[in-house]
Amino acid sequence: MSTGSIAAVLGNIACFVLKYGTIWLALYFGRYLVTLWVSLQIYLFLWDHRRPLQELSSIPARPSHRWTFRRSTTMGLTEVSLSPQLTPKLHEEYEKLYGKTIKFQGMAYVSFDQRLMTVDPVSINYIALNPFAGADNQGIFTTEGEMHRKLRRVIAPAFSYQSVKNLTPLFFHKSFEYHRRFRAQVSRLSSSLESHLLACEWTCTIGLDEQRSTLSEWPVRACRIFTIPYRASTDSSLCSLGFGYEFHSIQEETNTFYDAYRCMFNALRQVENKLHNLGLFFPQWVANCLPDARTKEVKRCRKIIEVETRALFAKRREGIAAEKAAGATVGKDFVMLNLLLRSNEADSVYLTESEIIAQIDSIMFAGHDTTSMAIQWALWELTRYPPVQARLRAELAPLVPILKDFVPAGPSETGHKYADLTGELGDLAARLDALPYLEKFVREVLRFHPSVHSTFRVAMKDDIIPVSEPVRNQNGEISKAWVGDHKTGLSSGGIRIRKGEFIHIPIEGMHLLKSVWGEDAHDFNPDRWDSLPAKVKASPGLYSCPASRWALVEIKVMLAVMIASFEFTGASPMSAHNFLVGRPYERNKFEKGKIDSLGYERSC
Structure with missing residues (x-):
């Protein structure tokens, strides 16, 4: 048999195997x-016949027209909670x-994921006043029960009134430091009518004023546009509070620790990742195995953060041990890492290294974008009004001369060196x-543009939630x-869950x-805060942000430092995109990653 015949036979065999195989x-x-498909249909059929026994199925809901396994019967998560264009x-x-109380579909719009809002x-x-489960995490914002109370006791000094007072000079130093850097950058670009100050992080854009004799003299000369990295300033303050040393993020110096946090948060902000979104429908251990780029980047950054944090742990433990051996008196400490490490000296309040890292991560994650986004929205509202x-x-x-020209004295290395609220800076604060x-x-800015658009809780037990009015079905x-007043003590009764x-709480919708x-x-009316409606004055509850006063002062x-030197005008129309926090984007240009521009009219 010739070679060609053998090749033909082998080819036929291969085709047969491939075809029928x-x-x-x-x-x-x-x-x-x-x-699997038949089992799923049977499951859905049985679930639908079980639903009349569930009280949640009788909560009113608006019909939706989305399709998944079949037509969904209620509106979905994006419609009621996540879309800033729709929710108000x-x-x-x-x-x-x-x-006031409705139901909607959760993830994937499948009929068995009914949720309350x-x-x-x-x-x-x-x-807010009762324990409900949040995300599966060891951080203070998601832990429950005794663990949550323990963590709040440990870190409370870091956010106490005295701590905020002691840290106010830090906020001034960071604001002045940023202000000086921005002015220096503008001076180098002053020959151009329209320039862009390139920065690794973005916020709103404004220009710079020159020296003027009075506040009322603002003649127009040119419009300059610059990108301002407020996030670098807030991150720098956060690291001083959390770790007690400088990231030097305002100066854009290279710092492995800060770069790891920054890259991790940037990766988490990537929403157009279908493979990662698929992982939302699986247990966390399955989602972690998916080979998507975002998960890989987060893992890489987490390894760096853990290595750096453990090295910092060792250094701080040595310092605490040395203080103890020398019999030194420990004064007030407001650095969170030191507070967490010192808490382990008490047998009743012991935290593992992973728990300590989780607390630092929680504060860094919560404060990384929220404060800087609030500043951006505030500047935009200034241009609108x-x-x-x-x-x-x-x-x-009366404070402008100090706010414009104050020169902070002394180095800015750690949070401890800012704990002196005396003299001119103390009076200014x-x-x-x-x-x-x-x-x-x-x-009012935080009401209009809440840092977190919505939140949710998961019932840890069967319960009855009080309502202000009886709940009716479609x-x-x-x-x-609905349960009558004999179970709740309220004439309006409650909802059985x-x-x-x-349970979803649409903060963004609630605020409007x-x-x-x-x-x-x-x-937008700041004067409304002179006399708030009675319904607004509700308790913040167990899970209120422990750093709220801290963030408000920052x-x-x-804003005071920037308003004293800059005038904000001519903002483009903006829209928000909700992912982790509400981010401002120039309207209709989110897909291109367009950053909004605030114009600034220079004075002569």
Whole structure:
């Protein structure tokens, strides 16, 4: 037989194997797929017949028109919670049509993932004051019960009134440090009418003023556009609070520790990652095995952070041991890492290294974007409302000479070196904190642009959540989930919820409800904080942000320093994109990653 004949025979055999082998494999695995599909349909059928026994199924909901395994019957997560273009208007509409408490579909819009959402202040206050499960994490924001109380006791000194007072000079130093760097950059670019200050992190963009004799003299000369890395400033403050040393992020110096955190947060902000999004439907250990780029980058950064943190642990432990051996008296300590390490000296409050790392991560994660985003939104609101900006500048007028030209004395290496609130800087901090309109302006910015658009809780047990009014179903009848006053002590009763069911709280929608804030809820009005509606004055609860006062002071200091030297005008229309926090983008240009620009009119 010739070589050609042998090759032909082998080719035919190969074709036969490939053809029928593929068919055999398809039939072999196909039976499992068919079995899985049939099982799923049976499961959904049985679940639907079980749902009448569940009270949640009788909660009102708006029909949706999305398809997954079949047509979903209620609206989905994106519609009610995640879309900043929809939520401000939709929650107002839903409250009128369906009441304050509704249900919606969770992830994937599958019919068995029914969730509860409420904008009822009575319900939200109850949820805030009682333990509900959050994410699976060891951080202070997600732990429960005794562990949560223990962590709050340990880190409370880091966010106490005295700590915030001692850290206020740090906020001033960082603001002045950033201010000087920005002015220096502008001076080098002063020959160009339109320039861009390139920065590794972005925020809103403004320009710089030149020296002027009075606040009222603002003649127009040119419009300059610059990108300002406020996140670098807030990160620098965070690391001083958390670790007690400098990242030098404002100077853009290379720092392995800071770079790891920055790269990890940048990776977490990547939303267009289908493989990672697929992992949301699987247990965490399965999602961690998916070979997507974001997961790999987060793992790489986590390894660096753990190595650096453990090295820092060892160094701090040696220092604490040396202090103890020398019999040195330990004064007030406001660095979180030191507080957590010292807590292990008490037998009743012992934290493992992984628990300590989780607390530092929680604070870094919570504060990385939230404060800088609030500053960006505040600057944008100043451009939208010139009278508000003028009123703020007038209130700051007595402090302008100091805010513009103050030169911090001494090095800026650790948080300890800022713990001296005396002299001129101490007087400045006290006077700034006493400015009423600045306080109201910042609070109104946070109402209009909350750092976190929504949150959720998971019921840890069967419970009854109080409501302000009886809950009715789509037909106007009292819902099966509603329980009378004999169970709650309230004339309006409550809602029965089962263990494991989700409860979403749409913070973004709640902040713009007319039923809560009044008819002018959609108006930006700082003066509303002079007399708040009774419904707003609810307890922040067990899971309120422990650093809220800390962040508020930092925002006020940065805004005061910037308003004293810059005038903000001519902002482009902006939209928010909700992922982790609400981020501002130039309207209709999110896909291109376009950064919004705030114009600034230079004075001669």
